[in-house]
Amino acid sequence: MPRLQVPLFLIVSFFPLLGFCYIDIVITIFRGFFQTGTLSVLFTQTNNPIPNWRLPEAAYIHIPFCAQHCGYCDFAIAIGKDAIRDNYLDALEKEISKLGRPHPVQSWFIGGGTPTELNATQLERLCKILKQWLPLTGEAEFSIEANPDSTTEDKLAVLASYGVTRLSLGVQSFQEPVLQLLDRKHKNPQVERVIEDARKFKIASISIDLIFGSAGQSLESWKYDLTRGLALSPDHFSTYGLTYEKGTPLWKRMNRGEIIPLEDTEELAHYEAAIDMLEGQGMDHYEISSFAKKGKRCWHNQVYWENSAYYGFGMGAARYVAGKREVNTRDLDSYIQKSLSGQETIFQSEQLEPREEAVETLGLNLRRMQGANRERFFTRTGFHLDEITGPKKDYLVQQGLLKDDGESLSLTRRGRHLADWVVTKLF
Ligand code: SF4
Incomplete structure (x- = not known):
């Protein structure tokens, strides 16, 4: 660092x-x-x-354990490692306790990895730690990521007793060939059972993740996944195009010529189908990859897109506090050893200059369908939006990739497909 x-x-x-x-x-x-x-x-x-976007009201907690390594995944994960999961919680508690005193927040987002790889006793311990150091206040959101094959009734009971409000289920597909390509081991009946159990425990919002654009997947196959997902009537969908991250098993298979990625135009058709089908069922497309029923947007994720502050704890976790971005080490043994011995677990640290922060804010705001509001952007960053974008903005508006109504700047439907490229061109 x-x-x-x-x-x-x-x-x-x-x-x-x-x-x-x-x-x-x-x-x-x-x-x-x-x-x-x-x-x-x-x-x-x-x-x-201190403006509230500099003081965290959201907390991300990373649980890195997974049963297997899905071929496309480059997250900070640890496969198996059952024997050191309690040690990990010890290290996590030590890291969080460095706050010095309880810091109330409005959201917990327990992500991974696979948080539901922890057993019920470990999940209970985790919730107790969070309740002690990061007590939830107001209309709090408590989200947890879950996999269908490890989310059992006893774990849901524990989470419900600590007020979980949102379950984000890694479904990815309802079709065996696609699941096999992605190295996902769960079966469809497990998805249905978890959703049924979550409703039994009155978890207010159920989200499912789906992946489109898998190698060899036809448009009809993707529409079938969307139809199966809609039939379960979740409150929220997150849909992601399959990416081949360098170094992942799937990337290696692609480089060996064993699998051939879809053409961009095919992937685009999948994305268009998702927008049409999900909006057609009344879901609000509120962020590039996110669709929600009324009142079911993910509050925690909106903190990221607003570029507001958030805590992050655990192996590989990122945090953004007082304009400073930090990322913890992605090495499990190192994280545990450093945290337990009182050393810094931080791997990277960067204090953003005000202009850098403004550029990042605009890039993140544009992920939202509402885009960036000029007045709020100025209040938030101290910069006028137009001095950040410069003249290239007008060119992108003329090309039909951005919409500028004088109050706000946002991506058009066409621009959403090219969001990364548009943002790169903007600055
Ligand atoms: S379960 Fe999720 S975090 Fe774990 S390897 Fe698979 S994609 Fe990655």
Whole structure:
């Protein structure tokens, strides 16, 4: 992790807001940040308001364990490792306890990996740790990612007793050949059982993940997956195009010529079909990959797209606090050893300059269908949206990739397919 020479760095900038001079103090403690709880002390000692997008109201907790390595996955994971799962929770507790005092938040997002690889006792312990250090407040959201083959009734009972509100189920496909290509081991009846059980425990929102554009998958096959998904009436869909991340088993198979990816035009047709079919069933397409029934958007993920602050704990977890991005080590043994011995678990750390933060904010805002609102963007970043985009924005509007109604800038339907490219061209 890069180290700076000074222990404390203050950037003070003045933003006119509602006729007053608004003082935004970005405080970054480069040494002993979480170890001492110094950040929270400084925030409470100053009389200057800290904008809430700099103070986390959301917490991500990473559980890296998986039963097998799916061929397309390049997440921070650990296969098996049953014997050290309790050690991992010890390390996680130690890392979280460095907050120094409880920090109330509005959301927990337990992701992975496969959080439901933990047994019921371990899940209960995890919830207790979170309740102690990151108590949920207000209309809180408690999301957990789950796989159909490891989500048992006793685990759901524990999660329900701690107020889980959202279950994000990794379905990916309802067809055996596609599941085999992706190295997914679950069977369709397990998906149906978990959804039934989740409803029995009154989990307010059920989301299913589906992957489109698998090698050899026809448009009809993808529509079949969407139809099967809709038949289960989930509250939320996340649909992702299959990507071949460098170094993954699937990428290696592609390089050996064993599988041939779909053409871009075919993948585009899959994405278009998802929009048509899900919107056709009244689902709100609120982010490039996300569709929700009314009132069922994922609050936690919207924090990311707003570019607001969030905590992140666990192996490989990312956090964004007071304009500083940090990522923990992705090595399980190193994470456990460092955390338990009181060392930093951080692998990368970067303090963003205000302009960098504004650029990132616009890129993330554009993932949302509502795009970036000019007034809010200025309040949020201190930059006018047009000074960040420059003249290229008008060209992209003329090309039908961006829509600019004077108040907000957003991607058009055509622009959504090329979102990464559009954002790259914009700056
Ligand atoms: S279950 Fe999810 S996190 Fe685990 S290997 Fe498969 S895709 Fe990756």
